[in-house]
Amino acid sequence: MKSDSEHFPLRPAWTEIDLGKLRRNLQLIRGDLPPAVRLMAIVKDEAYGHGALDVARVAQEEGAWGFGLSTLEEAVHLREGGITAPLLLLGERQASELDWCVAHDLTVCVNEPHAVRQLAKLAADFGKRVPVHVKINTGMSRYGVRWDEALPLLEQIAAEKALRLEGVMSHFSQSDETDKTFANLQFARFSEVLGALEQRGIPVNLRHACNSGGYLDLPHAHLDMVRVGILLYGVFPSTVCRQLPGLEPVMSVKAKIAAIQKLKPGEVVGYGMRYTARTERRIAILPIGYGDGFPRVRNEGCALIHGQRAPLIGGIAMDALMVDITDIPEARMWDEAVLMGRQGRDEITVRDLANLKKSVTYDVLTNWRLRLRRKSVNGHQPPAPKLETAAR
Ligand SMILES: *Cc1c(COP(=O)(O)O)cnc(C)c1O
Numbered sequence: 552m553k554s555d556s557e558h559f560p561l562r563p564a565w566t567e568i569d570l571g572k573l574r575r576n577l578q579l580i581r582g583d584l585p586p587a588v589r590l591m592a593i594v595k596d597e598a599y600g601h602g603a604l605d606v607a608r609v610a611q612e613e614g615a616w617g618f619g620l621s622t623l624e625e626a627v628h629l630r631e632g633g634i635t636a637p638l639l640l641l642g643e644r645q646a647s648e649l650d651w652c653v654a655h656d657l658t659v660c661v662n663e664p665h666a667v668r669q670l671a672k673l674a675a676d677f678g679k680r681v682p683v684h685v686k687i688n689t690g691m692s693r694y695g696v697r698w699d700e701a702l703p704l705l706e707q708i709a710a711e712k713a714l715r716l717e718g719v720m721s722h723f724s725q726s727d728e729t730d731k732t733f734a735n736l737q738f739a740r741f742s743e744v745l746g747a748l749e750q751r752g753i754p755v756n757l758r759h760a761c762n763s764g765g766y767l768d769l770p771h772a773h774l775d776m777v778r779v780g781i782l783l784y785g786v787f788p789s790t791v792c793r794q795l796p797g798l799e800p801v802m803s804v805k806a807k808i809a810a811i812q813k814l815k816p817g818e819v820v821g822y823g824m825r826y827t828a829r830t831e832r833r834i835a836i837l838p839i840g841y842g843d844g845f846p847r848v849r850n851e852g853c854a855l856i857h858g859q860r861a862p863l864i865g866g867i868a869m870d871a872l873m874v875d876i877t878d879i880p881e882a883r884m885w886d887e888a889v890l891m892g893r894q895g896r897d898e899i900t901v902r903d904l905a906n907l908k909k910s911v912t913y914d915v916l917t918n919w920r921l922r923l924r925r926k927s928v929n930g931h932q933p934p935a936p937k938l939e940t941a942a943r
Contacts, residue, residue, distance in 0.1 A: 727764030803892025858895025
């Protein structure tokens with residue numbers, strides 16, 4: 552009995568990833584985008600918790616040009632899994648990572664002169680002409696070279712024979728809110744840089760600025776490529792951005808009823824005795840807790856059981872939570888409960904949980920812990936990994 556075999560029994564609590572819905576979302580987005588605009592699928596942080604390799608395989612088949620990631624390890628993992636498409640590492644690389652990037656054909660952002668020289672030398676050593684992207688800081692003030700100081704760096708890269716300036720990019724601090732003033736200012740700054748490059752005859756294939764919010768709401772900023780993350784997973788970046796009909800959430804979180812208790816009036820539930828039954832109650836225990844990423848709530852939120860809302864009672868524990876099933880008499884041991892997602896006609900959305908957690912949907916998606924095993928459904932047999940890429 553090998554613990555990594557596919558027959559290993561799943562815990563009665565898991566995340567379910569519907570790859571069929573992911574595929575459909577990709578098709579809807581691809582169909583909505585002008586054909587000339589490329590799609591970069593952002594699969595950082597294990598594809599927002601959905602499993603980067605599974606997501607990348609589907610997205611590659613559905614016409615994604617390449618993938619955006621944030622750590623070297625994630626990118627090498629995709630290469631070793633047989634993903635041959637371009638992999639762009641967002642953010643900044645340490646010197647010690649660069650030879651790995653060149654060896655595995657990972658595309659990096661270089662944002663300062665020293666890194667340019669270092670990468671050029673490595674590329675020459677490997678006998679490769681290495682594509683690079685430059686991130687222009689247009690006001691987000693995170694990574695990248697300032698828009699009003701970018702030109703010398705771009706010229707330096709263009710002059711390096713072992714490097715190819717493939718992309719110039721920027722990133723919006725606020726693209727999904729109604730007020731687009733700052734996004735438009737950022738885009739104007741980015742356009743200045745692009746104009747200057749054109750004037751100097753420095754060619755760039757891929758100019759890109761939009762995340763999901765920008766893709767939906769700033770069509771004038773699509774340029775050559777958009778970098779779409781959360782929208783792929785069927786979650787809108789905000790409630791006020793353009794809605795793309797038909798998109799559906801890809802991830803659900805489920806658990807099975809692992810105990811049923813009866814409470815008499817006056818009896819209490821859970822740590823801290825935060826709930827007292829006023830009348831006779833029937834409650835179900837679900838083997839999932841804040842240690843799995845569920846918000847640490849008390850007497851708030853609910854689970855869906857037999858398509859009905861069972862309110863959470865008492866304080867949630869690390870490994871368990873309790874729900875009131877008095878009004879769901881048909882509920883039995885090991886029946887399935889939905890903590891996030893749809894059951895019957897009702898749905899607990901990622902946003903509902905974000906509100907419970909007083910946070911954002913991105914945080915909810917990426918914070919389900921890995922001890923909740925991922926179960927992928929509606930995928931198909933992935934094409935056999937291409938061994939020649941795994942070897943490079
Ligand atoms: C995460 C990220 C994205 C994707 O953002 P979404 O809002 O999830 O679409 C795009 N670009 C960069 C640089 C990112 O870090």
